[in-house]
Amino acid sequence: MHRLILVTLSLLSTATLAQPEPKPATVTELLEASKPTDWRVVNPEHVLYMDIPEGRVVIELDPDFAPKTVANVQALAREKYWDGLGIVRVQDNYVVQWADPNAEKPESKRKFKKARDKVPAELDLALDMSVPFQPLPDPDTYAPAVGFSKGFAAARDSAAKKMWLLHCYGAVGVGRDNPPDSGNGAELYAVIGQAPRHLDRNVTVIGRVIQGMEFLSSLPRGHGPLGFYERPEQNIPIHSIRLASDVPKKERIELEVLRTDTPLFAKWIEARRNRSEDWFHYKAGHIDVCNLPIPVRMKARP
Amino acid sequence: MHRLILVTLSLLSTATLAQPEPKPATVTELLEASKPTDWRVVNPEHVLYMDIPEGRVVIELDPDFAPKTVANVQALAREKYWDGLGIVRVQDNYVVQWADPNAEKPESKRKFKKARDKVPAELDLALDMSVPFQPLPDPDTYAPAVGFSKGFAAARDSAAKKMWLLHCYGAVGVGRDNPPDSGNGAELYAVIGQAPRHLDRNVTVIGRVIQGMEFLSSLPRGHGPLGFYERPEQNIPIHSIRLASDVPKKERIELEVLRTDTPLFAKWIEARRNRSEDWFHYKAGHIDVCNLPIPVRMKARP
Numbered sequence: 093m094h095r096l097i098l099v100t101l102s103l104l105s106t107a108t109l110a111q112p113e114p115k116p117a118t119v120t121e122l123l124e125a126s127k128p129t130d131w132r133v134v135n136p137e138h139v140l141y142m143d144i145p146e147g148r149v150v151i152e153l154d155p156d157f158a159p160k161t162v163a164n165v166q167a168l169a170r171e172k173y174w175d176g177l178g179i180v181r182v183q184d185n186y187v188v189q190w191a192d193p194n195a196e197k198p199e200s201k202r203k204f205k206k207a208r209d210k211v212p213a214e215l216d217l218a219l220d221m222s223v224p225f226q227p228l229p230d231p232d233t234y235a236p237a238v239g240f241s242k243g244f245a246a247a248r249d250s251a252a253k254k255m256w257l258l259h260c261y262g263a264v265g266v267g268r269d270n271p272p273d274s275g276n277g278a279e280l281y282a283v284i285g286q287a288p289r290h291l292d293r294n295v296t297v298i299g300r301v302i303q304g305m306e307f308l309s310s311l312p313r314g315h316g317p318l319g320f321y322e323r324p325e326q327n328i329p330i331h332s333i334r335l336a337s338d339v340p341k342k343e344r345i346e347l348e349v350l351r352t353d354t355p356l357f358a359k360w361i362e363a364r365r366n367r368s369e370d371w372f373h374y375k376a377g378h379i380d381v382c383n384l385p386i387p388v389r390m391k392a393r394p
Numbered sequence: 395m396h397r398l399i400l401v402t403l404s405l406l407s408t409a410t411l412a413q414p415e416p417k418p419a420t421v422t423e424l425l426e427a428s429k430p431t432d433w434r435v436v437n438p439e440h441v442l443y444m445d446i447p448e449g450r451v452v453i454e455l456d457p458d459f460a461p462k463t464v465a466n467v468q469a470l471a472r473e474k475y476w477d478g479l480g481i482v483r484v485q486d487n488y489v490v491q492w493a494d495p496n497a498e499k500p501e502s503k504r505k506f507k508k509a510r511d512k513v514p515a516e517l518d519l520a521l522d523m524s525v526p527f528q529p530l531p532d533p534d535t536y537a538p539a540v541g542f543s544k545g546f547a548a549a550r551d552s553a554a555k556k557m558w559l560l561h562c563y564g565a566v567g568v569g570r571d572n573p574p575d576s577g578n579g580a581e582l583y584a585v586i587g588q589a590p591r592h593l594d595r596n597v598t599v600i601g602r603v604i605q606g607m608e609f610l611s612s613l614p615r616g617h618g619p620l621g622f623y624e625r626p627e628q629n630i631p632i633h634s635i636r637l638a639s640d641v642p643k644k645e646r647i648e649l650e651v652l653r654t655d656t657p658l659f660a661k662w663i664e665a666r667r668n669r670s671e672d673w674f675h676y677k678a679g680h681i682d683v684c685n686l687p688i689p690v691r692m693k694a695r696p
Contacts, residue, residue: 184608185563185687215675231533233682261487261588272675285611286563286684287588290669293676306486306615309587313608367592373517373574374595380535382588385487 116368122360123350123387130356131348132242133391134302136336138162140169141345142190143331144179146307150336150345151264151282153299154244156223157257158214161266161296165277167207169335173278177202178327179311183319185285188308189267192278193327204278213273214296216256219248223255226352228361230378234289238381240352244300245381247292257297260287260382262305266296284309287382302347302388346391418670424662425652425689432658433650434544435693436604438638440464442471443647444492445633446481448609452638452647453566453584455601456546458525459559460516463568463598467579469509471637475580479504480629481613485621487587490610491569494580495629506580515575516598518558521550525557528654530663532680536591540683542654546602547683549594559599562589562684564607568598586611589684604649604690648693 117125134152142149155162168174174190181189194200225248227239235247238258245258257263263283268275275296282301301308311328314321321327336344351357364384366375419427436454444451457464470476476492483491496502527550529541537549540560547560559565565585570577577598584603603610613630616623623629638646653659666686668677 184611213675230535233532233534233680234678270672285587287682289682289685290666290674290678292678294674309486310612310614312612364592370572372592372596376536376592376594378535380589380591383591 116366117359117363118367118369119360119363122356122363126350126356128392130351130354131389131392132351134336134347134349136339136344137166138299139302139336139347140165140299140333141336141339142174142304142333144307144328145331146311146328147304148345149282149304149307150302150347151299152243152302152349154242154257154297156220156241157217157244157246157255158266158296158298160211161214161275161277162298164207164211165280165298166335168204168278169333170338171205171207172332172334173202173204173207174330174333177330179308179330180314180327181281181318181320182284182311182314184313186283186288186319187281188284188311189279189281190330191267191280193324195279207276207278209276210273211276213268213275215272215293216254219250219253219255224353225255226357228379228381230365230380232381234292240357240381240384240386243349243352243386245384254293256293257299258287258381259283259289259291259297260300261285261385262301263287263297264299264301265291266298268295282308289382302349303345348389348391350387352386418668419661419665420669420671421662421665424658424665428652428658430694432653432656433691433694434653436638436649436651438641438646439468440601441604441638441649442467442601442635443638443641444476444606444635446609446630447633448613448630449606450647451584451606451609452604452649453601454545454604454651456544456559458522458543459519459546459548459557460568460598460600462513463516463577463579464600466509466513467582467600468637470506470580471635472640473507473509474634474636475504475506475509476632476635479632481610481632482616482629483583483620483622484586484613484616486615488585488590488621489583490586490613491581491583492632493569493582495626497581509578509580511578512575513578515570515577517574517595518556521552521555521557526655527557528659530681530683532667532682534683536594542659542683542686542688545651545654545688547686556595558595559601560589560683561585561591561593561599562602563587563687564603565589565599566601566603567593568600570597584610591684604651605647650691650693652689654688 138153140151153162179190192202232238237248245260248255266275267279316322365379440455442453455464481492534540539550547562550557568577569581618624667681
């Protein structure tokens with residue numbers, strides 16, 4: 093499309109094209125040209141390591157959007173609640189979910205120590221203008237305004253004065269029963285397919301997977317109702333879930349997330365909106381908020 | 395949200411709520427109440443069976459949107475082109491791709507018999523009003539109008555007089571090099587993550603996986619550039635790819651796809667747009683075209 097426009101222009105006025113503009117930088121070129129200040133080191137108190145036989149899944153928590161639930165999840169990790177529990181549900185094109193396989197059996201279910209059984213639902217929060225937000229100009233099917241807050245896909249509704257995190261690929265949310273406040277963070281899921289945006293504002297989203305997503309997305313699918321595994325031996329054992337800050341420094345994975353409040357990030361979005369790589373024939377001109385997986389890298393060594 | 399509105403109304407006028415409307419049918423209830431005429435039996439000439447060690451992947455082809463490419467893919471299946479070739483690329487949150495692992499080696503690559511090396515690009519087609527299309531009223535980030543054509547997610551641009559199929563989960567497209575017409579259907583991919591809609595109109599989409607998607611989506615991810623497997627022994631062998639019409643009747647899987655041109659389908663979309671199940675606290679009010687996986691079932695026996 094863009095090429096056709098260029099050809100048309102050249103028929104009208106070749107002179108104006110004598111000095112063609114340099115080709116816009118590609119997504120890869122932009123990241124290669126990034127500076128250390130374009131990246132944010134993740135806070136180890138906001139990072140979970142979920143170790144399963146397949147490898148380590150790293151989750152970044154966002155207390156700005158779910159402060160009470162994140163605090164409870166941190167408490168659960170500190171009391172080693174999940175160690176030895178399992179991934180019990182893998183529904184294709186939807187979610188991977190982990191929980192206590194005996195959660196429905198009062199006599200054998202794992203008890204909490206300091207973590208709380210009841211946590212208020214944080215499906216959305218009162219709009220807080222001090223929480224960072226870079227809106228995308230592109231139209232969104234579901235929300236009046238979508239964009240990014242520190243790397244997390246988020247939405248704002250200025251009229252309703254609300255904000256919430258989005259169910260994009262890798263988002264981590266809180267399983268619950270029918271009452272909206274029936275989740276406490278002990279049962280969590282990660283999105284492994286097309287963004288199930290109809291879950292937005294229906295569950296508390298606490299963060300997103302920033303490394304090791306493939307260890308969840310390639311798990312065998314469950315064939316019970318809703319993708320639950322049908323037999324206990326199919327559950328994927330969780331060795332442990334720990335806060336990075338509770339792990340010795342030398343055992344941590346030091347990760348950086350591309351900052352979403354920089355001029356570079358704005359260029360990166362534009363490079364994804366209108367791809368300049370030679371392969372692309374047609375430039376989309378738009379981008380979906382869930383089609384912008386925010387880059388993560390190992391922390392650069394000084 | 396909906397509940398809050400009801401509460402407000404009841405404060406204004408309890409009388410009008412004395413006879414509450416019956417709760418709308420759920421997605422499940424609608425399908426259970428469907429009639430045989432709400433389903434379309436797939437045409438075995440438009441169905442591919444891809445047999446891999448994990449199981450059978452069933453792909454429905456749509457010649458309305460890519461007639462020349464579909465014809466070449468049918469020819470390739472008839473000459474058993476893919477038998478013994480492999481899945482060579484599994485990129486997380488993107489695509490699974492199958493091809494001749496020796497495609498770059500002129501001396502050892504597999505030759506075509508009757509299939510054509512050169513096929514025109516069918517990235518989009520001139521808008522043909524005789525091709526069925528049920529538009530969604532919901533706004534779309536990428537295209538002026540999106541909806542369904544016989545179960546395939548599709549778009550129309552009335553101003554540009556074009557139509558094309560969308561890259562939703564399970565869509566099957568034609569791998570190509572930089573020239574838009576460099577794909578001939580021998581190298582195909584299926585979408586296994588968030589809909590990569592920036593590929594729309596950049597590649598020829600020939601159909602979608604209608605059964606066995608999990609056999610592709612749960613494959614181990616490749617760790618070479620672009621998710622290609624790094625060693626030939628990692629490739630997933632393809633036993634065979636056949637047209638269903640070339641398989642003895644008793645070995646076929648007779649599938650039906652929910653028709654997308656019926657009153658039931660309109661109700662089904664509405665039930666997904668505003669979920670009436672007790673679990674849902676907030677009704678989204680909108681639906682993304684790629685968040686409507688069209689139901690497929692085994693053909694009902696008379």
